[in-house]
Amino acid sequence: MSSFDRRQFLGGSLAASAVAMATAAGSSALAVGAMPGGLSRLHSAVAISPSMGREGYLVVRALENRLGSAGPDARYGLLHALDTGKRPVAARHAMRGEFTYVLNDLKSGAVLTSGRVAAHGGGEDMIAILADRVVARLVVASRALPV
Numbered sequence: 001m002s003s004f005d006r007r008q009f010l011g012g013s014l015a016a017s018a019v020a021m022a023t024a025a026g027s028s029a030l031a032v033g034a035m036p037g038g039l040s041r042l043h044s045a046v047a048i049s050p051s052m053g054r055e056g057y058l059v060v061r062a063l064e065n066r067l068g069s070a071g072p073d074a075r076y077g078l079l080h081a082l083d084t085g086k087r088p089v090a091a092r093h094a095m096r097g098e099f100t101y102v103l104n105d106l107k108s109g110a111v112l113t114s115g116r117v118a119a120h121g122g123g124e125d126m127i128a129i130l131a132d133r134v135v136a137r138l139v140v141a142s143r144a145l146p147v
Helices: 007-024 037-042 053-067 123-144
Strands: 046-048 076-086 095-105 111-119
Touching: 037 123, 046 053, 053 076, 053 123, 076 123, 095 123, 111 123
Parallel strands: 046 076
Antiparallel strands: 076 095, 095 111
16 A cells, blocks of 8 residues: 555645746736745745846846735845856756855844755846746745744
C-alpha cells in the first residue's frame, strides 16, 4: 500500500497553479484563504526595504505585487541588494541580475533566512524572474518562521 495521496497532490497542484497564473498575469488579487500556507503567512506581512534606481523600483514593486504591501504592523522585514549590469552571458540575454536578500523578524531583529538568486534576461522580464525566485524561496522558508 502506498502513502501517496492523489487528492492531496492534486489539491496542492491546483493551489500552486492558481498562484502561478495570478502572478504571471501580474495580479495579487487572490484571496488570502486561497493561497498555499506559506504564501498566506507572508501576505502583507513583509516590509520590503526601498531600493535605488529603476531596476530597484521595479523589483520592489514586483515583490509587493506578489507578497502584498505591508502596513505598519508588518511582522517581517526584507532587506535586499540588487546588482544588475550588462555582461556577456549570451547573445540574446543582455543583462544578468543578482538579488541578495535577508528576511528578519522585526520584533526580535533575528535573521530568519537569507539567500541570493540570479536571472538572465532583459529589463522587466529579468526583474519578474528574480521576484518569482525570491518569493518561492521565502514560501519554502516560511514553514519554519515564527507565527
